Amino acid sequence: MKIHRAVLSLVFVVALGLPVRAGSILLDYSPDATGAVIAPMGTAFSNISGGQNFAERIIFDTDVLITGMDIYSLDWWNTVGNYVVVRTWDEQVGYPDIGTVDDFLSVIAAVDSEGITTAPVLSIGSYTRLHVDFGANSFNLAANTALWIGISGFQSEMGQLALSGPKQPGNGTMYMFNGLNPAGEPYDGDMAMRIHGERSVPETSSVVMLLGFGLGGLMAVRRVFVR
Numbered sequence: 076m077k078i079h080r081a082v083l084s085l086v087f088v089v090a091l092g093l094p095v096r097a098g099s100i101l102l103d104y105s106p107d108a109t110g111a112v113i114a115p116m117g118t119a120f121s122n123i124s125g126g127q128n129f130a131e132r133i134i135f136d137t138d139v140l141i142t143g144m145d146i147y148s149l150d151w152w153n154t155v156g157n158y159v160v161v162r163t164w165d166e167q168v169g170y171p172d173i174g175t176v177d178d179f180l181s182v183i184a185a186v187d188s189e190g191i192t193t194a195p196v197l198s199i200g201s202y203t204r205l206h207v208d209f210g211a212n213s214f215n216l217a218a219n220t221a222l223w224i225g226i227s228g229f230q231s232e233m234g235q236l237a238l239s240g241p242k243q244p245g246n247g248t249m250y251m252f253n254g255l256n257p258a259g260e261p262y263d264g265d266m267a268m269r270i271h272g273e274r275s276v277p278e279t280s281s282v283v284m285l286l287g288f289g290l291g292g293l294m295a296v297r298r299v300f301v302r
Contacts, residue, residue, distance in 0.1 A: 101139055102270040103191030103203070104131070104244050106147065111238035113194055113202070114264055119149045119234035124160040127258060128227035130171055130250045130269075131266035135218060140187050140273040143184075143212040145228050147191050147267035148234035150203040157183045158229035159207055163214075166221035166285065171250055173257065179212045180229065190269060202236070213272070223250060225266070237264035 096171055106113055121127045144161070162178040164171035185206040194202040207226055216222055237249055245265040251258040 098142060098271055099273065100269050101141070101272045101274060102133055102268075103137065103190070104200075104238060104265055105145070106236075106238065106267060107135075107190050107193050109242050109244045111242040111244065111265070112240035113267065114237045114239045116195070117197060118234050120226055121263075122146075122148070122227045122233045122235035123231070124162075124227040124229055125254050128160075128162075128225055128252050128254075129131040129262070129266055130162065130164060130225035130252065131268060132166065132223050132246055132248065132250075133216075133270055134221045134222055135216065135274070137218050139216050139218075139274045141209065141216055141270060142214055142273065143208045143271035144224065144226055145190065145204050145206045145271070146233075147236040148203060148205055149197075149200050149236075150186065151187055151200045152232045153183060153203065153205050153217070155183055155186055156200050157231060159183060159205075160229050160235060161207065161209065161212070161226050162224070163166075164223040166223060170261075171223040173255070175254060179209075181207050181209065181212065182223050184208045191267075191288040205233070218244075224270075225252075236267040237262060237266040238267050248282060 087243075103109075120129070122129060158182055160178055160180055162176055164173065164177075165175040166172060183205050185204070187204055187206075188202070189204045191202045191204055207224075238244065243265045247263060247265060249262040249264055249266045251260075251262055
């Protein structure tokens with residue numbers, strides 16, 4: 076019976092966990108996509124892991140694998156290879172559950188203007204996208220499960236932009252921390268960011284084919300192992 080359950084479990088895992096595509100944008104809170112007002116205009120919020128840093132609430136209607144994240148900032152401090160800290164928190168009554176923080180170290184993999192090309196031109200520096208690949212630290216998030224996530228500079232300033240005004244895309248709250256401690260009231264605006272990953276969507280025809288294959292396999296297993 077152990078063999079039977081193992082085969083059936085494998086069939087369901089494959090059938091119900093088919094990613095549509097890898098590395099797609101699961102959530103787009105970029106200035107270009109939303110058309111929201113960038114804040115603070117002409118500069119960025121301080122964003123460093125040991126000081127002021129931020130988290131944004133995310134939730135999806137299907138199971139997802141989160142493989143990376145963009146945040147929007149300025150090019151004053153950020154270069155490819157700079158170390159960053161990625162932090163996540165479970166949700167508790169609409170806020171990050173401070174006791175559930177998880178974090179890991181990564182690096183900035185790309186610095187460019189993707190998703191922020193329509194932003195106003197600055198007299199000094201420019202707005203920029205900072206992309207971080209999670210690599211081996213990629214993680215699964217179950218459907219309809221809220222999570223708070225943020226990226227901050229490891230030992231150097233990283234900066235963070237927010238989105239405000241009537242076109243802000245989320246719940247209008249970007250939670251602020253001082254290190255790992257809450258830092259007063261949440262900021263009235265959403266984090267300018269994007270989430271990358273894979274979304275699991277079952278395909279009916281594939282499910283039927285795989286279930287049929289699996290049932291055939293079960294019969295073969297029974298013939299070989301059950302006498």
